[in-house]
Amino acid sequence: MFVLAEEINEELSDIKLEYENLRSQLCKLENLLCKENGGEFGLSTRLQLQASKLFNTDQFSDVQVILKGGNHIKAHKMILAASGDDWGVEQFDHVDMLDLTDLRYDVGYALMKWVYTDDFGGYSVQLDDNFFIEMMQAAKVCKLKALHIRCQKALSTMVNNETCERFLKLSEEFDAKILKENCEKLLGKKTVINLPRMESQFERQVTKDTEQI
Amino acid sequence: MFVLAEEINEELSDIKLEYENLRSQLCKLENLLCKENGGEFGLSTRLQLQASKLFNTDQFSDVQVILKGGNHIKAHKMILAASGDDWGVEQFDHVDMLDLTDLRYDVGYALMKWVYTDDFGGYSVQLDDNFFIEMMQAAKVCKLKALHIRCQKALSTMVNNETCERFLKLSEEFDAKILKENCEKLLGKKTVINLPRMESQFERQVTKDTEQI
Structure with missing residues (x-):
């Protein structure tokens, strides 16, 4: 039971890391998109x-x-x-x-x-x-x-x-x-x-x- | 023979008119395109x-x-x-x-x-x-x-x-x-x-x- 909990915990950590990476990527892309294609509110x-x-x-x-x-x-x-x-x-x-x-x-x-x-x-x-x-x-x-x-x-x-x-x-x-x-x-x-x-x-x-x- | 020449002439006139319309359309589109999507040289x-x-x-x-x-x-x-x-x-x-x-x-x-x-x-x-x-x-x-x-x-x-x-x-x-x-x-x-x-x-x-x- 203890081993299982440890495994789950490890998996959770991995998922959290993956999630954080995705979110970081999303933030970068959002910034790029705003810059490249600002639409109605873009600089151009x-x-x-x-x-x-x-x-x-x-x-x-x-x-x-x-x-x-x-x-x-x-x-x-x-x-x-x-x-x-x-x-x-x-x-x-x-x-x-x-x-x-x-x-x-x-x-x-x-x-x-x-x-x-x-x-x-x-x-x-x-x-x-x-x-x-x-x-x-x-x-x-x-x-x-x-x-x-x-x-x-x-x-x-x-x-x-x-x-x-x-x-x-x-x-x-x-x-x-x-x-x-x-x-x-x-x-x-x-x-x-x-x-x-x-x-x-x-x-x-x-x-x-x-x-x- | 004379009738044939007349027919061809008529057809030629039609084609010329069609051609002129197309060219006029092309000119309009070229202008629009330059305005909307000026690329490297566009105003934006x-x-x-x-x-x-x-x-x-x-x-x-x-x-x-x-x-x-x-x-x-x-x-x-x-x-x-x-x-x-x-x-x-x-x-x-x-x-x-x-x-x-x-x-x-x-x-x-x-x-x-x-x-x-x-x-x-x-x-x-x-x-x-x-x-x-x-x-x-x-x-x-x-x-x-x-x-x-x-x-x-x-x-x-x-x-x-x-x-x-x-x-x-x-x-x-x-x-x-x-x-x-x-x-x-x-x-x-x-x-x-x-x-x-x-x-x-x-x-x-x-x-x-x-x-x-």
């Missing part, structure tokens, strides 16, 4: 919401972005710097104004929208090839790598028999490797469907956003 | 990297956080505000100093690390129940909802026969519903494994991070 969601909320607001604003026509956007260097810390100016950290008046107004505005929201302002701009070409040029000048790639991906969906040659030329001018690859892929095919220049499915529409500034 | 990744890079640096810093013992951290209101825009002070937007000297030093430091990285500084702190209880208290005082939830989830993995009653009491004190639910779940069970207070698997270790400030 919190920061994205914050950036989107701060677009063109006074709160924490420390730099003005001037657009064509003299319109300006109240901006935040920290958010701008998340996309690029050069912006085509010397000493980005110390400027209090960024001049984007070389860009078409809708392109400059959409560029700022992209910086704050990863989107170009929805239906407020016509997302056609000309838009993305101008945007790619802006991305090159301001040294915004993520935007440069984004524009190439968008243009790559518009490569056809008619646009191909022009896009290929542009891809060399703007050092756009992804676009170049996609143009060359089309050129490599024997049969090419001949289509007119792609018309965007988006209608130009003045949004509240545009009216605000 | 860009912002997270930026926040992590800015922890305790002068760049763009506009507020000092004072920790117990007089140590301070160079902070950024915009990043702090992503986790909460109250921080237990009046007019958070206009303060240039946040006093966290009421918190244990390691708790205050880990809190700041969490704000910038969604993590508590890895092995620099002992992630045991006392740590998460103090952190939950801090989250309540500073009104940091995401941190409050995070601490409850961590503590929920540590609920056992010995901690249960204490955690349940704390959960009421700190309005911690998730923790409360988990304690009540355990109390509802008939068999409860009796274990000593959980010892953390993390060793206390002074990291470079801590030495820097």
Whole structure:
């Protein structure tokens, strides 16, 4: 009887140890999961919401972005710097104004929208090839790598028999490797469907956003 | 022969239209995908990297956080505000100093690390129940909802026969519903494994991070 109790006790100790290990593992995983995939309350969601909320607001604003026509956007260097810390100016950290008046107004505005929201302002701009070409040029000048790639991906969906040659030329001018690859892929095919220049499915529409500034 | 050519022509028109629709759809999806799942170059990744890079640096810093013992951290209101825009002070937007000297030093430091990285500084702190209880208290005082939830989830993995009653009491004190639910779940069970207070698997270790400030 005594031996049995001792055996049971030993087994209990083992189980307790195993249980403790499992719980410790659970705690570690819980922490990892919270970090990697924070969902509604994760850091990336919190920061994205914050950036989107701060677009063109006074709160924490420390730099003005001037657009064509003299319109300006109240901006935040920290958010701008998340996309690029050069912006085509010397000493980005110390400027209090960024001049984007070389860009078409809708392109400059959409560029700022992209910086704050990863989107170009929805239906407020016509997302056609000309838009993305101008945007790619802006991305090159301001040294915004993520935007440069984004524009190439968008243009790559518009490569056809008619646009191909022009896009290929542009891809060399703007050092756009992804676009170049996609143009060359089309050129490599024997049969090419001949289509007119792609018309965007988006209608130009003045949004509240545009009216605000 | 003429009729055949006409038929083929009609078919070609149909195919062209279909092709155009597909391409338009592709362009839309490409844009959506870039926005929703930007990967390496998406906004959320860009912002997270930026926040992590800015922890305790002068760049763009506009507020000092004072920790117990007089140590301070160079902070950024915009990043702090992503986790909460109250921080237990009046007019958070206009303060240039946040006093966290009421918190244990390691708790205050880990809190700041969490704000910038969604993590508590890895092995620099002992992630045991006392740590998460103090952190939950801090989250309540500073009104940091995401941190409050995070601490409850961590503590929920540590609920056992010995901690249960204490955690349940704390959960009421700190309005911690998730923790409360988990304690009540355990109390509802008939068999409860009796274990000593959980010892953390993390060793206390002074990291470079801590030495820097």
